Amino acid sequence: MDPLLFARALVVELAAEHGRGHSGANASSSVVASVAATARAVVASATGAVQAGGPAAKGGGGGAGSHGVSSVSAWNAAIARDFQYAFGLAVVVFLLFVTPLIAGWAANGRWKSGWMLRSSAAEKDAPVAVNEKGEKGTEKVRDAVVMDVFDRPALLQVVPTSALTAYLRTLYNRILLRPFPIFHLTLGQIALCIVYGAVVVFCLFFECLDHLSNFNRTAAVGVGQLPALFLFASKNSALSALGQGYEKMNYLHRVAGRLVVLCGLLHAVFYLVKHPFDLSEPMQQSGTACVIACGLLLIPSVSYVRNTFYQFFLLSHIAGWITFLVGLYYHAPDFATPYLIFCFVVYGLDVVLRVAKTRFGKASIVALPANTLMIQSHTISSGFRPGQHVWLRTWKAGGWWRGWETHPFTIASAPEGASPLQGSHRLTLLVKAAGDYTTALKKAAEVSLGDSSAKVIGCAFEGPYGGPMLTDFADAQSVLLVAGGSGITFCAPILEELVYLATVGKTSVRSVTLVWTMREAELIESYQAFLGGLVEVARERTALEVKISLHVTRAPLNVPPDTRVNATLPSPVPHSTLSLARPSISYVLDDIASDVVSMTTRMNLACGGGIVVGSCGPRHLIEEVRRAVGQVPVAKAVAVGGIVVCGETFGW
Ligand SMILES: Cc1cc2nc3c(=O)[nH]c(=O)nc-3n(C[C@H](O)[C@H](O)[C@H](O)COP(=O)(O)OP(=O)(O)OC[C@H]3O[C@@H](n4cnc5c(N)ncnc54)[C@H](O)[C@@H]3O)c2cc1C
Structure with a gap:
């Protein structure tokens, strides 16, 4: 039997089965029947017994055009199900x-944290103290009292990466991680969007070229995407098992959302070509509600509107999808109900988990230099992992009407039990006053002269979410952390945890390099004692090498103008460098890779243990990091064991 002939005939036969509307439990038996029927037909055709095969010849009706209305509907439903x-x-x-990756993550036990915020009995519900002048709060984000650890434990053995993994990582970085010139996505993300779009187009046109007659096809394909759309949007969805937080899958939610809206609008247009617009018909009333909802969902989600009027976007989005789903129920109850149930279950579970992950309590709020502020919970000190973020809700700071708003902020502190520094390990946020809400918080943080303690606000923290997920910094051979401005909130706790793990000999990382670029040098003040403390611990009590390189893009006023270009200044953080030039990430990474290669040769390993690059900051910085990783020569990238990139931007 010719396999190609068999495959072709099988596709036609399966298509015919769908056309006959098999579903659910019948589906598998119909597939078996199709395979058997096809095999019989192909064998028969090979022996000349059958002149013309396929559903049309058998009167099954393969094309939508030849179907009756119910048959066409069955086809459309089958296509939506196939999606x-x-x-x-x-x-x-x-x-x-x-x-x-999941296996490695499960094996090292670090999966146990990072799900629910927890309070510590040791933490007292007391505000943080402000400085003596009472002007700018504590001026530091973390205490820097060094723990009493006096031995220098050996680090874990470097586990060489397999050559195949190193090659795959390198290939991924060079091709799929490359920044795409538009949309702020990588080539891999664009490829995924194209594949998604191609599947949708295939579903739209498979056995259906006359969309004016079969105007329900566009609707079916739109509705068929709703489960994916809701899964991509949920903060607590099962898709997180893929190692990507909801914030990193948001681009897929946007693509799916736009295609759902497009399908809905096309359905309306195709219908109206052959039918008069008559709002007295209940079907058209619900359809019109869906079209209005599509507008509400589409227009405010345009990047400019979303970024400039975020709360307007959010409100219209909520109003839009509620209207859409209710309208859909009345428009096509039989067809849409299973999809609607799925969406409500996904959304309902998400809401339940969000409530379960919310902790109400008090927090100190302190104004810091460089237009930033610190918010420190009075009780929460564990249950999160470095690099994760929480959603903050306040009801007095910023005005009572903002009580319904929640804003995401990365946790700027390592949890209790993951820091080499003594003192409080309360959950801390570092917030840059960027717009209305954060500026209102900054105002609320300002204390009067003579006040000895910081302002205290009531607030709720929901989380933790996202973060490096399956990427384990502690298992690499070398780590590069690149922070831009307040992006230090992502990098600092990772550095803190790595130094801690080195003090107890639980990491294989040999060197960590932190490159922090900021506009104003004052931002360093908030982290000066903390970074200094970490460097001290690392140098005196661990075998881990910590390098810190600080870059200020706006020269301090006390630097004479003629000496500002690329000047190097004395750094306030011991054993670090401070310069007035932007860093060259390519250069830094190449240097690290060379170090890893020579270390690997000294250790007599076939391949290095890999480099992990963590980055957080403005989009252009993240893209520069991706480009730099892609530019490392293949041989070198493979020799180090491959480079893994884990980036976070403060937006979608
Ligand atoms: C995962 C993540 C982690 C973040 N971590 C930090 C951090 O550690 N420190 C920090 O200073 N900033 C962080 N941000 C950014 C911070 O959330 C915004 O700056 C803040 O919400 C701005 O609100 P606004 O009203 O003051 O400014 P606006 O001028 O209203 O908005 C400024 C930007 O923030 C976005 N934004 C506004 N409100 C929200 C919201 N409710 N939810 C999501 N995005 C919103 C807008 O789209 C716009 O792009 C993070 C953002 C994300 C997505």
């Missing part, structure tokens, strides 16, 4: 790819 299979299959394939 779920395709989506499920894609998730399974991705899961297979990340299985080794």
Whole structure:
């Protein structure tokens, strides 16, 4: 039997089965029947017994045009269902790819934290003290009292990466991680969007070229995408098992959302070409509600509107999807109900988990230099991992009407039990006054002259979410952390935890380099004691090498103008450098890679243990990091064991 002929005939036969509307439990038996029927038909055709095969010849009706209305509906429903299979299959394939990472993550036990914020009995519900002048708060984000650890434990052995993994990482970095010139996405993300779009287009046109007659096809394909759309948007969705937080999958939510809206609008247009617009018809009333909802969802989600009027975008989005789903229920109850149930279950679970992950309490709020402020919980000190973020809600600071708003902020402190520094380990946020809400917080933080303690506010922290997920910094051979401005909130706790793990000999990392670029040098003041403390611990009590390089892009006023270009200044953080030039990430990374290669040769290993690059800051910085990683020569990138990149931007 000719396999190609068999495959072709099988596709036609399966398509015919869908056309006959098999579903649920019948689906598998119909597939078996199709395979058997196809095999019989192909064998028969090979022996000349059958002149013309396929559903049309058997009167099954393969094309939508030849179907009756119910048959066409069955086809559309089958296509919408097939979209779920395709989506499920894609998730399974991705899961297979990340299985080794999940296994490693499960084995090292670090998966246990990072789910629920926890309070510590040791933490007292007391505000932090402000400085003697009472002007700018404590002027430091963290205490820097060094723990009493006097031995210098050996670090874990470097585990060489397999050559295959190193090659795959390098290939990924050079091709898929490359920044795409528009949309602020990588080539890999664009490729994923194209694949998603291609599946949607295939579903739209498979056995359906006359969309004016079969105007329900566009609607079916739109509705079929709703489960994926909701899964991509949920903070607590099962898709997090793929190792990507909801914030990193937001671009897929946007793509799916736009395609759902496009399908909905096309459905309305195709329908109206052949039918008069008549709002007295209940079907058209619900359809019109859906079209209005599409407008509410689409227009405010345009990047400019979303970034400039975020709360307006959020309100219209909520109003839009509620209207859309209710309208859809009345428009096509039979077809849409299973999809609506799925969406409500996903959303309902998300809400329940969000409530379960919310901790109400008090926090101190302190104004810091460089237009920033610190918010420190009075009780929460564990249950999160370095690099994760929480959503903050306040109801007095910033005005009572802001009580409904929540804003995401990265946790700027390492949890209790993951820091080499003594003192409080309360959950701390470092906030840059960027717009209305954060500026209002900054005003609320200002204390009067003579006040000895910081302002205290009531607030709720929801989280933790996101972070490095499956990327484990502690298992690499070398780590590079690149922070831009307040992006230090992501990098500092990772550095803090690595130094702690080195004090107890639980990391294989040999060197960590922190490159922190900021506009105003005053920002360093908030972290000066903390970074100094970490460097001191690392130098005196661990075998870990910590290098800190600070870069200020706006020269301090006390530096004479003629000496400002690329000047090097004395750094307030011991054993670090401070310069007035932007860093060259390529150069720094190449240097680190060379060090790892020579260390690997000295250790007599076939391959290095890998470099992990963590970065957080403005988009251009993240893209520069990605470019720099892609530019490391292949041989060198493979020799170090591959480079893993883990980036965070403060936006979507
Ligand atoms: C995962 C993540 C982590 C972050 N971590 C920090 C941090 O550690 N420190 C820090 O200073 N900033 C952080 N941000 C940015 C911070 O959330 C925004 O600066 C803040 O919400 C701005 O609110 P605003 O009203 O003052 O400014 P606006 O002028 O209203 O907004 C400024 C920007 O923030 C976005 N934004 C506004 N409100 C929200 C919201 N409720 N949810 C999501 N985005 C919003 C807007 O789209 C716009 O791009 C983080 C953002 C994200 C997504």
